[in-house]
Amino acid sequence: MKDSIANNSTASISQARKAVEQLKMEACMDRIKVSKAAADLMAYCEAHIREDPLIVPVPASENPFREKKFFCTIL
Amino acid sequence: MATQEVPLNETLAHLKTESETLKSKLEEERAKLHDVELHQVAEKVEGLGQFVMKTRRTLKGHGNKVLCMDWCKDKRRIVSSSQDGKVIVWDAFTTNKEHAVTMPCTWVMACAYAPSGCAVACGGLDNKCSVYPLSLDKNENLAAKKKSVAMHTNYLSACSFTNSDMQILTSSGDGTCALWDVESGQLLQSFHGHAADVLCLDLAPSETGNTFVSGGCDKKANVWDMRSGQCIQSFETHESDINSVRYYPSGDAFASGSDDATCRLYDLRADREVAIYSKDSIIFGVSSVDFSLSGRLLFGGYNDYTINVWDVLKGTRVSILFGHENRVSTLRVSPDGTAFCTGSWDHTLRIWA
Numbered sequence: 244m245k246d247s248i249a250n251n252s253t254a255s256i257s258q259a260r261k262a263v264e265q266l267k268m269e270a271c272m273d274r275i276k277v278s279k280a281a282a283d284l285m286a287y288c289e290a291h292i293r294e295d296p297l298i299v300p301v302p303a304s305e306n307p308f309r310e311k312k313f314f315c316t317i318l
Numbered sequence: 319m320a321t322q323e324v325p326l327n328e329t330l331a332h333l334k335t336e337s338e339t340l341k342s343k344l345e346e347e348r349a350k351l352h353d354v355e356l357h358q359v360a361e362k363v364e365g366l367g368q369f370v371m372k373t374r375r376t377l378k379g380h381g382n383k384v385l386c387m388d389w390c391k392d393k394r395r396i397v398s399s400s401q402d403g404k405v406i407v408w409d410a411f412t413t414n415k416e417h418a419v420t421m422p423c424t425w426v427m428a429c430a431y432a433p434s435g436c437a438v439a440c441g442g443l444d445n446k447c448s449v450y451p452l453s454l455d456k457n458e459n460l461a462a463k464k465k466s467v468a469m470h471t472n473y474l475s476a477c478s479f480t481n482s483d484m485q486i487l488t489s490s491g492d493g494t495c496a497l498w499d500v501e502s503g504q505l506l507q508s509f510h511g512h513a514a515d516v517l518c519l520d521l522a523p524s525e526t527g528n529t530f531v532s533g534g535c536d537k538k539a540n541v542w543d544m545r546s547g548q549c550i551q552s553f554e555t556h557e558s559d560i561n562s563v564r565y566y567p568s569g570d571a572f573a574s575g576s577d578d579a580t581c582r583l584y585d586l587r588a589d590r591e592v593a594i595y596s597k598d599s600i601i602f603g604v605s606s607v608d609f610s611l612s613g614r615l616l617f618g619g620y621n622d623y624t625i626n627v628w629d630v631l632k633g634t635r636v637s638i639l640f641g642h643e644n645r646v647s648t649l650r651v652s653p654d655g656t657a658f659c660t661g662s663w664d665h666t667l668r669i670w671a
Contacts, residue, residue, distance in 0.1 A: 252330060259333035265511070265549060266340035272551070272589055276351045280570070280588035281359040284613070285631055287568040289363075291612035296656040297671070298366065298614060307394070307411050308374040308657045308671040 348590045356583070356592045360631035366614070369627065369637040374657065375669040377408050379415055384661030385442070386476075386648045390431045393654045397438045398667055399426035405440045407452065410659065410669050419450055419460045428476045432483040439467070439486055441474035447488050449500055468498045475517045480544075481524055487544075489516040495532050497544060509542050511549040518562045523569045531572050533560030539574050539584065553584050555591045562606045562649075566630075567613045573630075575604030581618050583630065595628040597635060606648050611655030619646030619660055625670070641668055 293299050296306060303309045382402035389396055395416070399405045403424045407417040423444035430439045432449075441447040447468035450460045468474065472491035479486055480497075485506065489495045495509040495516055514535035522529045528544040539560055541551040558577035565572045571585045571592070579600050583593040595616060602622035609616055609630070616628040623644060627637040644663035651658040657671035 256330050256333065259330055259337065263333055263336050263340065265552075266337060266344065268548075269551065270340060270344050270347065274347065274351050274589045275587045276353050277356070277585070277588050277590070277592060278354045278359060280585040280592065281354065281356045283570060283587075284356065284566065284568070284585070284592075285360060285363060287566075287570075288612050288614045288631060291567070292614055294655075295610050295612035295614065296654070297371070297610045297651075297658070298612065301656070306656050306671060308669055 351588060356631065357633040363631055366629055366636050371639060371670050373641050373668045374671045375410060375413050377413055377667040379406055380404060380665045382665060383663040384647060384665060384667055385427050386429045387650060387659055387661045387667060388429055388431045389650055389652050390435045391433055391653055392435055393652050396659055397429050397431050398661055399429035399440050401425050405429055417452055417460060428474050430477050430479055432479050434483050437483060439477050441477060443473050445470045445473060447474050447477045447486055467500050467503050468496060476519050478519060478521055480521060487519060487530060489519045489532055491515040495519060507547045509547055511540055512536050512538060517559060520563050520565050522565055523567060525569060531563045533563040533574055535559045539563055551589060553591065555582060561604060564608050567609060573607050573616055575607040575618050577603035579603055581607055581616060593633050595633060605646060608649055608651045610651060617649055617658055619649040621645045625660060
């Protein structure tokens with residue numbers, strides 16, 4: 244009985260140790276400022292927005308979902 | 319005997335304190351770089367115009383709740399899976415069903431299209447992920463060629479092929495994610511770190527390397543290194559289960575959707591949450607999120623049957639879409655960004671453009 248209590252504690256300890264190691268590793272990360280991260284996100288949007296068919300719609304004839312004609316398959 | 323137990327308890331308490339101290343230090347480090355909010359920086363960006371997005375196709379055929387869907391790289395085929403155990407492959411242009419498979423289990427919660435377009439993977443309450451090669455012969459029984467690839471000890475919540483048909487990444491109710499070799503069924507890497515069911519995953523866009531993000535019932539979103547199995551970053555700001563995670567197209571950030579009725583954006587290089595997409599009037603959970611091609615729009619499928627469209631940079635909602643008659647359970651933008659597809663508990667899928 245006491246052995247199993249000891250085992251449970253050992254398992255919790257090894258879990259707690261892993262959590263501490265994980266946190267130490269995460270703490271060492273090189274981070275950038277939010278202003279720089281935000282600027283990069285905006286730059287990406289800006290660079291790709293004209294190619295985004297849901298924002299800058301392509302002519303209906305080029306978007307197969309928007310055009311009205313229906314497809315038929317020849318059986 | 320008592321003296322043997324006391325040191326163990328002391329060490330545990332000591333480790334817990336160290337853990338708390340490290341967490342505070344992490345928060346401090348992150349806060350130092352929090353010099354501005356994304357929506358403030360985005361004030362100078364031009365606003366988006368009015369959106370006219372409507373249902374262009376309705377795919378009917380499932381006999382019960384649609385739980386998951388995925389696009390084929392050919393931008394027209396879709397695979398969907400349902401609570402009734404059926405997995406259907408559709409041609410979204412014509413709405414025709416091309417293939418149908420009946421799984422031996424109900425609640426097929428995950429399905430994915432292989433990059434080649436020649437196979438689909440699916441799984442759910444059977445705790446497995448199986449791959450079905452798609453045959454050009456419509457009469458062939460797909461179930462005969464089924465290959466069991468992944469084995470978890472609880473339900474399969476999500477699956478995704480990596481860059482090729484050869485490897486599959488899975489997440490499970492057993493709290494782990496795993497990478498499998500399709501041909502041999504061998505486990506290549508397992509990912510431990512979530513404290514509860516893992517509900518979703520997304521692979522980083524191929525240019526950004528071998529990482530993926532997962533979200534779980536422990537309210538955490540974890541970023542993993544696929545080669546080492548190591549968790550490299552972890553984010554815990556949601557107040558409830560994270561149902562969906564999706565990378566921003568550049569790979570520098572990812573969005574998440576949660577039962578706490580919010581979507582959030584996390585920047586990986588700033589290592590923090592940089593935006594929350596929420597409104598007081600939105601009280602139902604988000605089941606599924608995806609970005610438009612440029613990353614400017616974030617689509618969220620909600621449990622109140624609607625789709626909310628958010629301006630990612632400004633943090634505002636630009637549109638709300640109605641149509642489904644029950645929860646939206648899955649949402650994916652097509653590979654070329656011309657449309658997005660939603661699946662719902664109302665048994666249908668809708669294509670919006």
